[in-house]
Amino acid sequence: MTGQGEQLAIRAEDLVVGFGARLVLDRLSLEVRRGEVLGLVGGSGSGKSVLLRSIIGLLPKRAGRIEVMGVDLDRVPDRERRAVERRWGILFQQGALFSSLSALENVAFPMREHLRLSDRLRSEVALAKLEMVGLSVADANKLPAELSGGMVKRVALARALALDPDIVFLDEPTSGLDPIAAGDFDDLIKTLQQTLGLTVFMVTHDLDSLASVCDRVAALAGGKVIAVGPLAEVMAVEHPWIEAYFKGKRGRALGRAVLHMGT
Amino acid sequence: MWQQREADQLHVIDEPTLAATGQDGLTVVTPKGDWTAAFARELEALVGARTAAPTSPPARIDMKGVGRLDTYGAWLIVRLARVLGSPGAPADIADIPEHFSALMAEMGATNRTPVEQPPRTNVLTDGLAAVGRSVADLARESLVFTNMLGAVCLSLLGVVLRPRQFRLISAVHHIDRVAWQAVPIVLLITFLIGGIVAQQGFFHFRKFGADEYVVDMVGILVLRELGVLIVAIMVAGRSGSSYTAELGSMKMREEIDALRTMGIDPVNVLLLPRILALVIGLPLLTFLGSMAALYGGGLVAWLYGGMSPEIFIARLKDAISVTHFKVGMIKAPFMALAIGVVACVEGLKVQGSAESLGLQTTNSVVKSIFLVILLDGLFAIFFASIGM
Numbered sequence: 243m244t245g246q247g248e249q250l251a252i253r254a255e256d257l258v259v260g261f262g263a264r265l266v267l268d269r270l271s272l273e274v275r276r277g278e279v280l281g282l283v284g285g286s287g288s289g290k291s292v293l294l295r296s297i298i299g300l301l302p303k304r305a306g307r308i309e310v311m312g313v314d315l316d317r318v319p320d321r322e323r324r325a326v327e328r329r330w331g332i333l334f335q336q337g338a339l340f341s342s343l344s345a346l347e348n349v350a351f352p353m354r355e356h357l358r359l360s361d362r363l364r365s366e367v368a369l370a371k372l373e374m375v376g377l378s379v380a381d382a383n384k385l386p387a388e389l390s391g392g393m394v395k396r397v398a399l400a401r402a403l404a405l406d407p408d409i410v411f412l413d414e415p416t417s418g419l420d421p422i423a424a425g426d427f428d429d430l431i432k433t434l435q436q437t438l439g440l441t442v443f444m445v446t447h448d449l450d451s452l453a454s455v456c457d458r459v460a461a462l463a464g465g466k467v468i469a470v471g472p473l474a475e476v477m478a479v480e481h482p483w484i485e486a487y488f489k490g491k492r493g494r495a496l497g498r499a500v501l502h503m504g505t
Numbered sequence: 506m507w508q509q510r511e512a513d514q515l516h517v518i519d520e521p522t523l524a525a526t527g528q529d530g531l532t533v534v535t536p537k538g539d540w541t542a543a544f545a546r547e548l549e550a551l552v553g554a555r556t557a558a559p560t561s562p563p564a565r566i567d568m569k570g571v572g573r574l575d576t577y578g579a580w581l582i583v584r585l586a587r588v589l590g591s592p593g594a595p596a597d598i599a600d601i602p603e604h605f606s607a608l609m610a611e612m613g614a615t616n617r618t619p620v621e622q623p624p625r626t627n628v629l630t631d632g633l634a635a636v637g638r639s640v641a642d643l644a645r646e647s648l649v650f651t652n653m654l655g656a657v658c659l660s661l662l663g664v665v666l667r668p669r670q671f672r673l674i675s676a677v678h679h680i681d682r683v684a685w686q687a688v689p690i691v692l693l694i695t696f697l698i699g700g701i702v703a704q705q706g707f708f709h710f711r712k713f714g715a716d717e718y719v720v721d722m723v724g725i726l727v728l729r730e731l732g733v734l735i736v737a738i739m740v741a742g743r744s745g746s747s748y749t750a751e752l753g754s755m756k757m758r759e760e761i762d763a764l765r766t767m768g769i770d771p772v773n774v775l776l777l778p779r780i781l782a783l784v785i786g787l788p789l790l791t792f793l794g795s796m797a798a799l800y801g802g803g804l805v806a807w808l809y810g811g812m813s814p815e816i817f818i819a820r821l822k823d824a825i826s827v828t829h830f831k832v833g834m835i836k837a838p839f840m841a842l843a844i845g846v847v848a849c850v851e852g853l854k855v856q857g858s859a860e861s862l863g864l865q866t867t868n869s870v871v872k873s874i875f876l877v878i879l880l881d882g883l884f885a886i887f888f889a890s891i892g893m
């Protein structure tokens with residue numbers, strides 16, 4: 243009953259996206275399986291955020307096809323499109339919190355729009371989500387402008403998870419978090435993936451996240467995915483950028499750790 | 506993992522239920538079916554009913570029968586456990602299916618302390634407090650206004666002493682925006698206003714056979730009051746608001762703090778060029794606007810009042826003097842200063858949220874129009890007493 247398309251959460255095929263004369267993504271293809279955590283790595287400015295934004299339809303593409311949960315969002319009526327949109331949660335690189343709503347209201351906002359909940363249940367679950375991402379009750383009523391950079395990230399993550407989505411898109415979720423919080427975050431993602439069958443598409447530069455939560459890693463360079471697979475395999479690929487990335491001073495320690503894990 | 510998702514898809518919708526049985530002094534509560542957000546209303550009702558029915562503790566929750574679970578359902582089960590247990594010791598949750606245990610553990614650690622609600626207040630005392638606060642605000646605001654005026658003057662003095670510090674390019678850019686680009690709309694509006702005033706004059710003065718005085722009225726009104734007032738109000742709406750919005754969003758993104766930390770005075774870089782541009786631009790616009798209004802008045806006099814342009818111009822020459830013109834023009838730079846300073850003060854008051862940006866922009870326009878009219882009144886008293 244389940245064909246190839248059914249098992250894929252996201253499929254991008256020959257995707258071309260550019261600004262003016264410059265192509266940022268050049269015939270890029272990538273598949274994300276259901277229930278996996280895919281980590282996307284690439285240099286700064288290589289187009290990771292652009293790829294994420296084109297998958298969720300915020301940026302127009304010049305050519306190619308994108309399917310999310312087996313649905314080609316360009317070819318379905320608005321109603322179906324919205325149904326898919328309800329099943330994903332997005333954490334933007336800059337947080338993108340609603341500046342006039344408190345942290346708690348930010349998380350409760352999508353619930354208010356999409357679910358029939360009593361006020362009490364909504365605020366309890368919203369608070370639970372905030373606590374799951376490591377915020378305290380004292381921070382729940384603060385406005386985004388009163389939150390620290392790392393706290394903004396966490397509220398944004400809680401909002402992305404508000405509707406228990408099937409897919410979450412995370413753009414550098416652990417940047418700006420201290421290492422302990424980043425570790426907790428990794429654990430949380432793992433827990434949610436295991437209990438809710440979450441698919442995670444995660445842009446990250448955090449080598450520890452790559453090693454601990456990502457089932458597969460995709461490397462983006464020159465507008466294409468140059469390697470995709472388990473971290474150890476990607477690290478073994480011979481490509482100048484990959485070698486520089488993983489075998490640089492920071493990458494080497496990770497390399498040892500991954501090899502260690504393998505043995 | 507995989508198989509579970511697969512199973513989820515085959516899983517038909519399974520209405521949730523919540524049953525309770527007594528077993529030798531222990532109440533066993535068994536949730537069954539889909540405990541997910543889609544059934545949130547029903548689930549809440551079930552949990553509510555179970556909580557309302559008196560159960561003699563101890564109680565236990567048996568989760569074996571739960572088919573699907575998400576954070577909403579998990580939280581409701583945790584809530585039920587807390588209600589059924591005693592404070593500090595929630596009821597036991599037993600037989601948690603393997604793949605739900607991590608989620609149940611996560612949810613069990615949340616909502617231990619409720620969010621504090623803002624204290625309830627009395628409408629009457631609140632109203633009184635608001636009145637008091639706004640009076641205090643008024644005092645504080647005039648202080649802030651004076652402070653900013655002083656800072657701008659100081660910065661101007663600094664620039665006069667060291668002209669190289671002046672941001673000439675920025676000032677020219679702002680003059681282009683607030684004056685040059687405003688010319689067409691200012692001309693159009695003042696032209697129409699001049700025409701309307703003349704038409705009303707003819708319509709009503711004709712009854713007394715006082716047609717000719719329409720020219721006096723249009724000339725004096727436009728040069729002394731209308732020209733400068735209309736233009737100042739338009740500039741407050743057009744440029745004052747955009748100053749506030751610009752400075753406000755710079756404040757929101759910490760751009761102004763960034764300037765400060767680089768040892769650069771924001772007043773010098775951002776405010777002075779803007780305010781100077783207004784002070785230079787508004788008199789120019791006032792002049793153009795007044796001319797357009799007179800032109801509009803003359804045109805209406807000709808087409809509607811049947812007064813030939815030659816006669817209109819001759820009467821105008823008799824009716825007005827340079828004094829009227831000066832009265833109008835002297836007011837312009839002061840109004841510009843008021844608009845500019847208010848716009849900057851309000852812009853710098855913006856806090857982190859988009860809402861506050863909108864609020865301050867509105868405030869900026871309302872306050873600067875109020876100040877413009879207040880200034881106009883003060884000038885009227887002043888000119889009357891010196892006989893101008």
Ligand SMILES: Nc1ncnc2c1ncn2[C@@H]1O[C@H](COP(=O)(O)OP(=O)(O)OP(=O)(O)O)[C@@H](O)[C@H]1O
Nearest residue numbers: 261266284285286287288289290291292293335414
């Ligand atoms: N709206 C835009 N207009 C023009 N160019 C853009 C736009 N958005 C992104 N770009 C360009 O596309 C390229 C990729 O940007 P992108 O934001 O995807 O980088 P990234 O891989 O996410 O980098 P980082 O790791 O720093 O976030 C950059 O060269 C950027 O300048």
Ligand SMILES: [Mg+2]
Nearest residue numbers: 290291335413
């Ligand atoms: Mg990016």
